Amino acid sequence: MRKPVIGGNWKMYKDPSGTTAFFESFRPLIEHSGRCETVICPSFLDLETAVAATRGTRIKIGAQNLYWAKEGAFTGEVSGPMIKASGCSHVIVGHSERRRYFGETDESVLKKTVAALDAGLIPIVCVGEREKENAETVLMEQFRYGIGALSDGQFASIVIAYEPVWAIGAGETATPVTAADAHRLIRALARDSFGAEAANNVRILYGGSVKPESAKGLMAQPEIDGFLIGGASLDPVSFASIVNLEL
Numbered sequence: 001m002r003k004p005v006i007g008g009n010w011k012m013y014k015d016p017s018g019t020t021a022f023f024e025s026f027r028p029l030i031e032h033s034g035r036c037e038t039v040i041c042p043s044f045l046d047l048e049t050a051v052a053a054t055r056g057t058r059i060k061i062g063a064q065n066l067y068w069a070k071e072g073a074f075t076g077e078v079s080g081p082m083i084k085a086s087g088c089s090h091v092i093v094g095h096s097e098r099r100r101y102f103g104e105t106d107e108s109v110l111k112k113t114v115a116a117l118d119a120g121l122i123p124i125v126c127v128g129e130r131e132k133e134n135a136e137t138v139l140m141e142q143f144r145y146g147i148g149a150l151s152d153g154q155f156a157s158i159v160i161a162y163e164p165v166w167a168i169g170a171g172e173t174a175t176p177v178t179a180a181d182a183h184r185l186i187r188a189l190a191r192d193s194f195g196a197e198a199a200n201n202v203r204i205l206y207g208g209s210v211k212p213e214s215a216k217g218l219m220a221q222p223e224i225d226g227f228l229i230g231g232a233s234l235d236p237v238s239f240a241s242i243v244n245l246e247l
């Protein structure tokens with residue numbers, strides 16, 4: 001049984017006081033949820049506040065990006081060991097907004113994924129097509145160059161997020177069937193590269209306009225092991241209602 005992961009990607013929203021306010025409301029709302037792992041990924045500047053606000057709870061904190069060098073003259077960058085030292089357990093790698101606006105490629109995604117693992121972080125590696133029609137080709141390519149080169153041991157420690165770019169922030173969610181088809185394809189690619197057991201164990205999250213209303217239908221698909229949620233993770237009540245979904 002794969003334990004679901006419900007991730008919140010706050011993108012460039014909230015400051016430390018907004019972060020504190022979020023967790024004050026959110027913590028009691030999810031007190032009784034035990035089914036899934038909950039990971040919230042605020043901006044770098046809010047990580048320490050988020051870690052402090054969730055100490056002693058089962059809520060985990062992740063960063064949204066990292067650089068692959070451990071340290072050095074890389075102005076403006078943040079490394080895996082720095083993120084780990086701030087108390088994070090996860091980091092998002094290769095989000096489509098990073099690929100689109102900041103020039104990330106499958107090659108940089110691979111380097112960042114390895115750097116995250118070396119730092120003891122769990123990378124949430126994002127893949128997804130821009131155009132609906134290209135899903136298969138793009139997913140095969142992103143998997144092959146961004147994930148396929150990992151070792152078996154490295155692959156066993158990652159989480160994959162399938163995020164069709166046309167659905168992100170667009171209000172248009174992939175239907176449960178479309179999302180499950182893409183997840184099946186990713187799992188088949190994982191099987192080819194890493195074997196049946198590894199493919200069966202890897203958690204594949206869906207992301208792209210997940211809202212409390214659409215989450216239940218998506219989660220009912222056995223292929224979908226949780227979500228990476230942008231907009232709906234900013235509000236403690238809507239995010240908690242997804243975390244608390246009955247399976």
Ligand code: PGA
Binds near residue numbers: 230231
């Ligand atoms: P969204 O973002 O839920 O606002 O579509 C998802 C994501 O980009 O991770």
